[in-house]
Amino acid sequence: DDNKTPDSATVLTYCVDPDWMPYEAIDDGVHVGISADYIALIAEKTGLTFKLIPTRSWLETLQLLRNGDCMLSPMLNQSTEREQYLQFSDVYFRSPNVLVSLRQQPFLQSMANIGTRSLAVPKGYRLIEYIKRHYPETRIHEVENEPAGLKAVAEGDADLFIGSLYSINGQIQQESLYQLKVAGWLELEDKLRIGVSLPYQALLPQLNEALGTITEAEHIAIYQKWTRIKVMDITNYQLMWQLGAVAIAIILLLTAWNYRSRYFYRRLQEKNQQLEHTRAELESAIQELEFLSTHDPLTRLYNRNFFDKTISVTQQRAAQHTQDFSLVLIDIDFFKQINDNHGHITGDAILRELAEILRAQIREQDQVARWGGEEFVIFCQHTKADVAKALCDRIASAIKQYNFSNNISLSCSFGIAEQQPDEHLLLCFERADKALYHAKQAGRNQVCLA
Numbered sequence: 001d002d003n004k005t006p007d008s009a010t011v012l013t014y015c016v017d018p019d020w021m022p023y024e025a026i027d028d029g030v031h032v033g034i035s036a037d038y039i040a041l042i043a044e045k046t047g048l049t050f051k052l053i054p055t056r057s058w059l060e061t062l063q064l065l066r067n068g069d070c071m072l073s074p075m076l077n078q079s080t081e082r083e084q085y086l087q088f089s090d091v092y093f094r095s096p097n098v099l100v101s102l103r104q105q106p107f108l109q110s111m112a113n114i115g116t117r118s119l120a121v122p123k124g125y126r127l128i129e130y131i132k133r134h135y136p137e138t139r140i141h142e143v144e145n146e147p148a149g150l151k152a153v154a155e156g157d158a159d160l161f162i163g164s165l166y167s168i169n170g171q172i173q174q175e176s177l178y179q180l181k182v183a184g185w186l187e188l189e190d191k192l193r194i195g196v197s198l199p200y201q202a203l204l205p206q207l208n209e210a211l212g213t214i215t216e217a218e219h220i221a222i223y224q225k226w227t228r229i230k231v232m233d234i235t236n237y238q239l240m241w242q243l244g245a246v247a248i249a250i251i252l253l254l255t256a257w258n259y260r261s262r263y264f265y266r267r268l269q270e271k272n273q274q275l276e277h278t279r280a281e282l283e284s285a286i287q288e289l290e291f292l293s294t295h296d297p298l299t300r301l302y303n304r305n306f307f308d309k310t311i312s313v314t315q316q317r318a319a320q321h322t323q324d325f326s327l328v329l330i331d332i333d334f335f336k337q338i339n340d341n342h343g344h345i346t347g348d349a350i351l352r353e354l355a356e357i358l359r360a361q362i363r364e365q366d367q368v369a370r371w372g373g374e375e376f377v378i379f380c381q382h383t384k385a386d387v388a389k390a391l392c393d394r395i396a397s398a399i400k401q402y403n404f405s406n407n408i409s410l411s412c413s414f415g416i417a418e419q420q421p422d423e424h425l426l427l428c429f430e431r432a433d434k435a436l437y438h439a440k441q442a443g444r445n446q447v448c449l450a
């Protein structure tokens, strides 16, 4: 067949990489892997017949392609060097190229960071071409194939291996090379095509057409069939630990912050409670003080201070409205004897009991105060002397009936003064005092009118 034009009768010979799973390999003389499935698909779609020429290495495959002993190779990258003897189809399969190192190596990210590390690359791979062009400083350590490259890294003969993600993944799983990890990605990805030996390039349009009719579902089915292996652990542990540490630090900080806030909140609440307590105490102290400033602590009646103030205000009002009032002075008879005979404590009790009687007997408009030791004063507004007298009689009889402490019987003397027109309170008081004096003089236990 001189013009090399393919027809359905032609058997197309091809060579593959014998050791590049899952892309392709030769297993007991049979072509297996991704490219085997694509060859089968293309055969089905075109009616062409393909025949594998087995080889022992990728280099041998390239050799057979170069001298035309193989018409094509179904899955390889295009490169300048290869273009000298191959024509390439459209890309039909892509996969990233990755760097592999021992686990303890740092994460390198890309070729740019490999520095002086030695790099294992399979012989004949166009990656060698690529690295020599872009990273001429790199120390390249050529190996037979991908498994040999991975082994070199695992055993420390090379620092890094470079290859195709899916095949590396598969081999790490298969060989249990778990001391290896992916240490970076290459900017270069595998764009896999069919390479046709130049004398047979007329095959290409038909092959491209066949590739073009492969559906997405068919692509995915093949991809999944051969890459359905556990995803290699490509975790960057160092970064993970760092992130973890940062996260823990943040959590601890937040917890500490929260704890401190709560602590301060509690302290604040305590302080507030103390403050509230102190405020309440202060308020009651103020109330007590206010009370004491106008009241007698023993009898809880008004004291002289209140009486002075209130009466002077009332006096002014009385002067304006010519309101009349009466003053009643009350003095306990022989109180000294009570103290002497029964003691001061009983004397105090008697004073409180008398105060109780006075409070009970006075009318709403009256105001009673303890004037001094055993002396009381009642200020009776709008009250004439005769009405004040009636009040005194009522008080005297209440005292008589009252059951005092220690069964003490008690009497009081009363002095009443009715305000004269325009009379000053003090003068009125003096007259009441005089009346009281008369009551005492007249034998006590009686009411005297000024």
Ligand SMILES: Nc1nc2c(ncn2[C@@H]2O[C@H](COP(=O)(O)OP(=O)(O)OP(=O)(O)O)[C@@H](O)[C@H]2O)c(=O)[nH]1
Pocket (backbone or CB within 6 Å): 298, 331, 332, 333, 334, 335, 336, 337, 339, 343, 344, 345, 346, 347, 348, 351, 372, 373, 374, 440, 444
């Ligand atoms: N227990 C007690 N005694 C008081 C208080 N204030 C004054 N006294 C006593 O009241 C007595 C008043 O005595 P005097 O002024 O001599 O008058 P009296 O004994 O009541 O006799 P006459 O007023 O003349 O009937 C004194 O012994 C005071 O010590 C007090 O708050 N409590």
